Amino acid sequence: MENRQRYLLSLGAIAGLLILWFVFVFLMEKGSSAPREDFQFGTYYFALFISGSLFASSLFAPLSSKGKGINYLSIPASHLEKLLVAILYGFVIFFICFTLVFYAVDLLMLQIMNPIAAGNFKPYDPDNVFKPEPLVNVFTLEEKPVDGTPVVVYLLMSYFAVQSAFMAGSVFFKKFSFIKTVLAALVIGFAYWLVMYIILLSLLPDGGFRNELTGFWVRTEDDMAVVKVPHWMITACKVFFVYCIPPFLWLASWHRLKEKEI
Amino acid sequence: MINVQNLHFSYRKRKVFSGLDLQLQAGHIYGLLGKNGTGKSTLLRNIAGLLFPDQGSIDVLGHQPGKRMPAFLQEVFLVPEEFHLSNIPLQHLVKYQSPFYPRFSEEQFNKYISEFEIPSDNKLADMSYGQKKKVLISFGLASNASVLLMDEPTNGLDIISKSQFRKVMAGALDDNKCMVISTHQVKDLESLIDRVTIIDEGRILFDQTIEAISRRLQFSVSFDPEEVKQAIYAEASLRGHSVILKNDGGEEGRLDLELLYKAIVLNREQVQKAFAA
Numbered sequence: 001m002e003n004r005q006r007y008l009l010s011l012g013a014i015a016g017l018l019i020l021w022f023v024f025v026f027l028m029e030k031g032s033s034a035p036r037e038d039f040q041f042g043t044y045y046f047a048l049f050i051s052g053s054l055f056a057s058s059l060f061a062p063l064s065s066k067g068k069g070i071n072y073l074s075i076p077a078s079h080l081e082k083l084l085v086a087i088l089y090g091f092v093i094f095f096i097c098f099t100l101v102f103y104a105v106d107l108l109m110l111q112i113m114n115p116i117a118a119g120n121f122k123p124y125d126p127d128n129v130f131k132p133e134p135l136v137n138v139f140t141l142e143e144k145p146v147d148g149t150p151v152v153v154y155l156l157m158s159y160f161a162v163q164s165a166f167m168a169g170s171v172f173f174k175k176f177s178f179i180k181t182v183l184a185a186l187v188i189g190f191a192y193w194l195v196m197y198i199i200l201l202s203l204l205p206d207g208g209f210r211n212e213l214t215g216f217w218v219r220t221e222d223d224m225a226v227v228k229v230p231h232w233m234i235t236a237c238k239v240f241f242v243y244c245i246p247p248f249l250w251l252a253s254w255h256r257l258k259e260k261e262i
Numbered sequence: 263m264i265n266v267q268n269l270h271f272s273y274r275k276r277k278v279f280s281g282l283d284l285q286l287q288a289g290h291i292y293g294l295l296g297k298n299g300t301g302k303s304t305l306l307r308n309i310a311g312l313l314f315p316d317q318g319s320i321d322v323l324g325h326q327p328g329k330r331m332p333a334f335l336q337e338v339f340l341v342p343e344e345f346h347l348s349n350i351p352l353q354h355l356v357k358y359q360s361p362f363y364p365r366f367s368e369e370q371f372n373k374y375i376s377e378f379e380i381p382s383d384n385k386l387a388d389m390s391y392g393q394k395k396k397v398l399i400s401f402g403l404a405s406n407a408s409v410l411l412m413d414e415p416t417n418g419l420d421i422i423s424k425s426q427f428r429k430v431m432a433g434a435l436d437d438n439k440c441m442v443i444s445t446h447q448v449k450d451l452e453s454l455i456d457r458v459t460i461i462d463e464g465r466i467l468f469d470q471t472i473e474a475i476s477r478r479l480q481f482s483v484s485f486d487p488e489e490v491k492q493a494i495y496a497e498a499s500l501r502g503h504s505v506i507l508k509n510d511g512g513e514e515g516r517l518d519l520e521l522l523y524k525a526i527v528l529n530r531e532q533v534q535k536a537f538a539a
Contacts, residue, residue: 002348002349002350062346065346066342066344067342067344067345067346068346070307070312070340070342070344070345070346071345071346071347073311073312073330074310074312074335074338074339074340075335075359075362076332076333076335076336076362076363077332077335077362078331078332079330081332258330261312261313261314262307262312262313
């Protein structure tokens with residue numbers, strides 16, 4: 001209730017920024033073409049990641065202020081209920097509202113820009129016919145499948161993982177949680193990469209990875225042999241990194257919330 | 263109702279409590295007095311579950327405050343010194359917050375709001391600090407939580423409001439409730455509290471009922487140098503000397519909490535002797 005005005009203003013700001021962005025690109029292309037499908041697709045996910053992360057980092061913002069924090073922790077609800085409400089707002093309601101706002105803006109822009117582009121269209125070939133840009137389906141399952149899994153699945157799971165990280169950051173860090181979460185992610189990511197690199201360097205024989213990380217080419221006396229990671233291990237890693245990171249971070253957030261003192 | 267045993271608590275390196283013991287019962291209004299920084303707010307927040315003891319235990323109605331279970335949070339209401347109220351109309355505060363408190367009474371809330379002379383159709387953001395505080399106090403009382411903790415509740419209240427506060431609080435206490443008011447403005451609570459607990463340097467310095475204090479000690483103004491010499495505590499004032507004497511007659515007299523507090527902090531042993539006899 002108390003945040004209703006803030007949420008509506010935020011959605012308005014997102015709509016405004018999207019409109020500005022589409023208009024800017026349209027003008028840069030001198031009005032020759034409305035935003036293409038792949039451009040709309042990229043804009044949707046880029047804006048989703050940025051705005052979703054910013055929103056997630058504010059989910060537990062009350063904990064950073066004494067008065068608001070006391071009020072929040074004193075509400076007679078369990079920590080799990082409080083976390084679930086944050087997840088509901090951050091992962092479900094925000095996602096739905098953002099998608100609706102994006103499509104409203106996208107539809108409006110296409111309705112305005114396609115006729116303008118049609119008017120500006122100069123065919124170099126008599127057979128060239130103006131084709132208005134269609135509305136993109138950002139959840140298409142046919143888009144460039146990777147290992148049989150559509151790209152959009154990886155994009156959405158990455159989004160939820162990133163958002164979970166920023167939500168966890170808003171519980172763990174009292175001030176400047178967005179910046180500190182970015183820094184923490186960079187440090188952890190770098191440390192992970194460094195440890196893996198050092199371990200691999202010390203364990204693996206002479207050789208190298210070629211086109212994939214799941215197969216290591218070893219130099220033998222006469223030839224090269226490839227040692228592949230078992231398929232079940234690849235599947236397990238995929239499942240973990242794609243599906244398990246958000247629940248893991250939610251669990252961490254829940255524990256931290258229980259330990260919060262003001 | 264509230265049982266604090268061997269409480270140890272520190273903020274990083276600053277020790278606040280080293281083995282504090284305290285028992286608080288229902289049906290009383292406790293005045294928690296002490297200098298700035300002695301731990302009054304810290305104790306209240308430990309009882310409310312906002313801080314966790316380093317050692318020792320706190321039991322509130324059979325609950326461990328640190329776990330912050332909903333059943334516990336429904337029974338304890340804290341009016342903190344630094345508080346936050348959402349920027350919503352007063353009616354929405356009741357509509358959306360009261361369901362969390364099963365025994366909340368809207369009738370009582372409206373009665374307290376009326377006694378505090380708060381316009382009920384105002385938005386909270388348009389209210390002054392003092393008005394918001396009165397709204398929060400009204401909400402806390404109307405929640406009918408078993409334990410009501412108040413940290414410096416009269417800060418920010420004008421003289422009339424302080425009088426309204428005393429009247430409202432006195433009318434709200436019953437045998438099932440325990441109220442703890444922490445303050446350094448002792449004069450505001452003289453006629454309200456029925457037990458005085460003084461904290462200093464992390465321990466209980468003094469813990470007596472108002473009735474016992476009034477029977478054992480006599481508070482008066484003296485012009486007699488001999489009497490001033492014999493006094494448990496004496497303080498020069500414009501009208502002579504404000505003195506605390508042993509009440510040999512046993513009749514309850516008026517109480518000067520401010521004078522008592524100074525006496526406890528500066529001459530504790532003499533005061534304790536009067537109660538030991």
